[in-house]
Amino acid sequence: MIYPVSFGNKSILKTEFDRGAIPLKRDITGHKLKRGESSVDHTIPKSKGGSSSLYNYSLMNPTVNNKRSNKPIKQFIDLEALIEYIRVFLDVKTIDLDGIDYLRGWLRSLQRAITEGK
Numbered sequence: 001m002i003y004p005v006s007f008g009n010k011s012i013l014k015t016e017f018d019r020g021a022i023p024l025k026r027d028i029t030g031h032k033l034k035r036g037e038s039s040v041d042h043t044i045p046k047s048k049g050g051s052s053s054l055y056n057y058s059l060m061n062p063t064v065n066n067k068r069s070n071k072p073i074k075q076f077i078d079l080e081a082l083i084e085y086i087r088v089f090l091d092v093k094t095i096d097l098d099g100i101d102y103l104r105g106w107l108r109s110l111q112r113a114i115t116e117g118k
Contacts, residue, residue: 011040011057012096021094024059028085030078031061038062043109045070048118055105058085073113 016022018035027033027041041060044050047070060068068076086107092099112118 012054013057013059013102014038014040016092016094016097017059021097022059022088022092022099024085024088026081026084027060027064028058028078028082029060029064029076030081031064033059033061039065041065041068043073043106044113044116044118050109050113050118054102056109058106058110072117073110074117 013022017024017033017038020035024033027038038059039062040057042050042052043056043058046052050056064076086103089099089103092102
């Protein structure tokens with residue numbers, strides 16, 4: 001599946017989460033997510049070369065997203081919450097979003113962000 005470039009709150013992730021198709025309770029930092037109140041985080045910040053594409057996005061609590069800004073994501077990850085995030089996306093399959101495809105691309109971005117300290 002090829003996804004168009006998406007921008008911030010227009011991301012397919014946020015759209016699908018807000019309509020209930022992604023049953024996440026927490027973001028990768030362990031903070032609570034609520035429909036209509038989530039934000040989209042750039043795994044690799046734009047200021048550090050990250051793109052505005054699905055594979056560089058994760059759903060995040062807006063307070064944590066603001067606090068993170070462009071700090072290294074590794075400082076914010078909660079391992080149990082990260083595993084749960086992955087488990088949830090393994091079962092997501094909608095007309096607009098294939099969770100496994102998303103995970104393949106996003107995990108590459110996450111690995112790069114951690115390895116390069118972004």
